Amino acid sequence: MNSTPPLAEADLRRASVCQLLHWLAVGRTRPQLLADAYLQAIERIDPQLNAYVDVRPALVQEQARTAERRRRDGVIGRLDGIPVALKDNFDVAGTPTRAGLPGRGRPAEDDAHVVARLRASGAVLLGKTNMDEGALGAATDNPHTGATHNPWRAGYSAGGSSGGAAAAVAAGLAAAAVGSDSLGSIRIPASYCGVYALKPTHGEISTRGMTPAARRLDTVGLLARGVDDLTVLLQVLAGYDADDARSRRRRVALSPPDWEPGHLRCGLLPDLAAVGVAPEVIEVFEAALAKLPRELGERRTVDFSDWNFAHTRRAGLLLMEAEMLGTFAEDLADREHPVSPRFRALLDYAARRSAADYARADRVLDAATLKMRRLFAQVDVLVLPTTPRAAFPLGGAEPDHHADLTSFASLAGCPAVSLPMGTLPNGLPVGLQLVGARGSDLRLLELAAVCAATLDAEPAYPAIA
Numbered sequence: 073m074n075s076t077p078p079l080a081e082a083d084l085r086r087a088s089v090c091q092l093l094h095w096l097a098v099g100r101t102r103p104q105l106l107a108d109a110y111l112q113a114i115e116r117i118d119p120q121l122n123a124y125v126d127v128r129p130a131l132v133q134e135q136a137r138t139a140e141r142r143r144r145d146g147v148i149g150r151l152d153g154i155p156v157a158l159k160d161n162f163d164v165a166g167t168p169t170r171a172g173l174p175g176r177g178r179p180a181e182d183d184a185h186v187v188a189r190l191r192a193s194g195a196v197l198l199g200k201t202n203m204d205e206g207a208l209g210a211a212t213d214n215p216h217t218g219a220t221h222n223p224w225r226a227g228y229s230a231g232g233s234s235g236g237a238a239a240a241v242a243a244g245l246a247a248a249a250v251g252s253d254s255l256g257s258i259r260i261p262a263s264y265c266g267v268y269a270l271k272p273t274h275g276e277i278s279t280r281g282m283t284p285a286a287r288r289l290d291t292v293g294l295l296a297r298g299v300d301d302l303t304v305l306l307q308v309l310a311g312y313d314a315d316d317a318r319s320r321r322r323r324v325a326l327s328p329p330d331w332e333p334g335h336l337r338c339g340l341l342p343d344l345a346a347v348g349v350a351p352e353v354i355e356v357f358e359a360a361l362a363k364l365p366r367e368l369g370e371r372r373t374v375d376f377s378d379w380n381f382a383h384t385r386r387a388g389l390l391l392m393e394a395e396m397l398g399t400f401a402e403d404l405a406d407r408e409h410p411v412s413p414r415f416r417a418l419l420d421y422a423a424r425r426s427a428a429d430y431a432r433a434d435r436v437l438d439a440a441t442l443k444m445r446r447l448f449a450q451v452d453v454l455v456l457p458t459t460p461r462a463a464f465p466l467g468g469a470e471p472d473h474h475a476d477l478t479s480f481a482s483l484a485g486c487p488a489v490s491l492p493m494g495t496l497p498n499g500l501p502v503g504l505q506l507v508g509a510r511g512s513d514l515r516l517l518e519l520a521a522v523c524a525a526t527l528d529a530e531p532a533y534p535a536i537a
């Protein structure tokens with residue numbers, strides 16, 4: 073007789089993907105029970121949080137029943153039965169890809185590459201999550217779909233543009249989520265919502281079927297409640313896609329996790345205040361570093377005097393705005409479903425720039441590549457806060473420097489991991505960012521796991537019971 077007590081809804085919603093896979097394997101839960109727990113939580117909690125913009129319970133339950141049959145028959149995928157959320161800029165066949173815009177009601181004909189991979193792995197797709205209009209923003213305060221609230225404090229931003237995805241993971245409304253990151257759109261909300269995130273090496277995961285922001289910057293980003301979950305998701309989703317012009321064909325495998333703690337060369341910026349990091353974030357960052365004397369090895373101050381974080385972030389933003397003029401041409405012309413004045417003004421700014429302005433911005437990517445090569449000849453990993461500050465109140469002026477510290481990895485095509493490093497005096501979480509050379513994704517994830525185990529700084533999920 074099995075005397076193991078049943079798992080409560082809160083247990084299922086706070087668990088990592090790896091824990092859920094174990095419970096599914098040993099029969100402590102079933103895909104249908106898991107899907108029902110998440111759907112019930114979404115129905116109860118999301119009206120206040122506004123993390124989702126499209127949830128179809130009948131389709132979710134159908135996927136869960138199919139996963140249950142596979143588990144019964146003994147032929148299962150890597151994520152079979154795991155509830156996963158998707159940012160609303162990925163194509164899901166039969167569902168509109170609205171990308172945070174008001175007039176996009178036509179259902180997609182095909183699944184995006186990552187959606188097809190998730191389906192093949194057996195994941196249960198819960199629904200589409202809220203995002204900034206056109207993925208152009210860092211607050212997920214969308215005039216058409218509403219603001220997503222930070223799960224740790226209502227009325228505060230969840231970050232963006234993948235804020236709905238991060239809020240869903242933190243609040244236990246998805247076991248994991250897939251979003252996009254062009255200048256920090258995965259890592260910023262991960263920092264604000266106290267979850268883990270990976271922006272992979274550019275081209276490591278195909279972006280086919282994802283609404284583009286700037287193709288030379290766009291990456292598929294991953295969100296979860298544990299580092300090991302990010303590793304599993306990366307292994308499921310990564311791989312060469314001949315139909316994606318920027319998909320990365322590896323000559324060798326991803327760099328293996330072979331760094332030795334204590335022998336690491338860790339790069340630190342000389343003056344975080346000089347690059348706009350708030351004093352309270354610096355305090356939490358320094359406290360985190362003090363707990364990691366062995367894990368981060370030899371610490372070296374790296375010279376970033378030749379790198380203007382605000383200027384280069386602005387160059388990346390111009391590349392996004394200019395490309396969006398083409399991507400969203402129909403939306404800009406749609407008078408029946410008008411875009412917001414803010415969105416139009418941002419793209420109008422790019423329309424007024426010259427080809428020479430665009431070329432100068434584009435050269436920043438080459439400069440970032442050269443900077444990256446010089447940097448990682450000196451150190452193994454760059455360690456810095458993910459964001460200059462924690463979440464801010466909704467409804468006020470949106471700070472313009474959210475992405476200053478995340479943009480370097482995007483412009484250089486590097487992988488970057490954000491992990492919780494602690495909370496500010498007001499109780500809101502903030503993230504630690506690890507940046508590595510191209511192809512070092514698995515190394516970064518291993519280092520992030522070592523650091524996370526020592527810091528033990530993630531909030532007590534789920535944010536909302």
